[in-house]
Amino acid sequence: MSAFLEVTDLRAGYGDARVLHGVGLAVPQGEICAILGPNGAGKTTLLRALSGMVRVRGGIRLDGTDLAGRPPDALARLGVAHVPEGRGTFVPLSVEENLRLGAFIRRSRAEINADLERIYTYFPVLRKRLKQAAGSLSGGEQQMLAIGRALMLRPRLLLLDEPSLGLAPLVTQELFRIVRAINEEERTTVVVVEQNAHIALGIAQQAHVLETGRIVLSGTAEQIRADEQVAQSYLGYRV
């Protein structure tokens, strides 16, 4: 019985520089998977590999479909949405234009409008900022916009790269609560990369610790949380 997202022996890098040396993962449908690990471990590269932004070798299967080697726009069409590190909003465009661009591959106007409403219920603050340039939003608001935009794709797989980056603790908590709500209500499978292990383990079912391009530890969120040694050596602090 194979999982919804199945990654086997994934290798990837930039030019000659290998970053991932054989990563394996299996995420069941509707679950949240947290990727933890120190700076430079290859977490961002792993997400880039999953969304086609770097060249890969090895296997990536989403619900049985082979994703490896396809370009990002093709993966978007297959339901992979990537919220990149540092958000990647379209700074000069308005909030609404950003959200509508998220639905670029979809045609039905009625559905898109309905989805916009749905996203405003998750992120009420976006409704207040609709006509404002994305670049003029606060860091937290931009992160919400980036996630909202990714949801406009109606993703089957949502990739989040350090959503807490640069956010105040309270905002981070709120954001993760919303990610959890989205995951529960839409049954969207999520892979989230986080430095803030505590908060990520709080919403995830399973977690993996990545170090220098290899997974050095995997388990349920509880197992990883309980592992004192992990806390010390990989996460750098008590969780």
Added chain:
Amino acid sequence: MSGSTEVTSKAASAETPGRGRAPGRAATVRWRWIVAALLLAAACYAPFQLVPFHVFQLSMVLVYAVALLGLNLLVGHAGQISLGHGAFFAVGAYTAAILLQRVELPYPLTLPVAAAVAFVLGLALGLPAMRLRGLYLALVTLAIAIFLVPLLKRFEPLTGGSMGLTLAKPAPPAWTGLAEDQWLYFLALAVAVAAFLLAHSLLRSRVGRALHAIRDNEAAAEVMGVRLSFYKTLAFAWSAMFAGAAGCVYTWVIGFVSPDSFVVTLSITLLAGLVVGGLGSFSGPILGGLFVMFVPGIAQDVNDAAPGVIFGLLIIAVMYVAPTGLAGLAGRVTRSIQKILRKE
């Protein structure tokens, strides 16, 4: 679950980008159309007040404005560069000239053919070229412009070689009662208005949104399903199509084409004109058209020996005073006038 998310707006940076959409955007859009309508009225009135030479000059401004509308799609809206726009202008001009002289096609038909030829050529060249970025793309497009002149000289039976081709200008129909220069002017104006509306509706479509996404953040656009190579190539082909149409009207207005009218300088002047006029802006192509038409002449008047130097200095001066181009400057001036009016 939807508890209000109060985010402290410490990061709501003051530096809202110039292209940003402020709350007053709907009002500015309405203003733009009012201004455009007034300009159009003035443009219809002008040829009856001016001497033929000035009417001719205005026709040329419109011709360049159409070419710049195309360049603006590519550079201002899709964020790509082209140093070869003049080549497509020349292709349009020559297509029209050859059709008029060798095929004796009625002149209105030369316009769609010239535009189509330039579009197809843009597609063919854009397909490989648009895989490149930045300086590489600049270099390849420059090469297109450089290759064109010897090519035109070479196919003498078709192009008339270095001598070029001389043609009869479209004659005004008797019912209009217009002089030739006025008729040509109105032809150019009609094409310019049509081109303007076309560019506007292209930009408001799904494709326009894709281009803006590519310009602002290529990687993010791609992960949202925008096929970069497809849309970039399309933008290149469109920009070529506008240049081709402009070239065709150029042939109508001037009645003469020769390779020396389309040297590399034309491409560079067009790009400079667009940047000076205002990249990605509504009025940039018109202001740029004025620039391309008049500034090289002014430079010549100031110093006959080194017009290039004066031309360069003028560009530097404009960019220093108005880093977002003349359109940006005009916008700033309008906004401060509005502010003063509101205070009173």
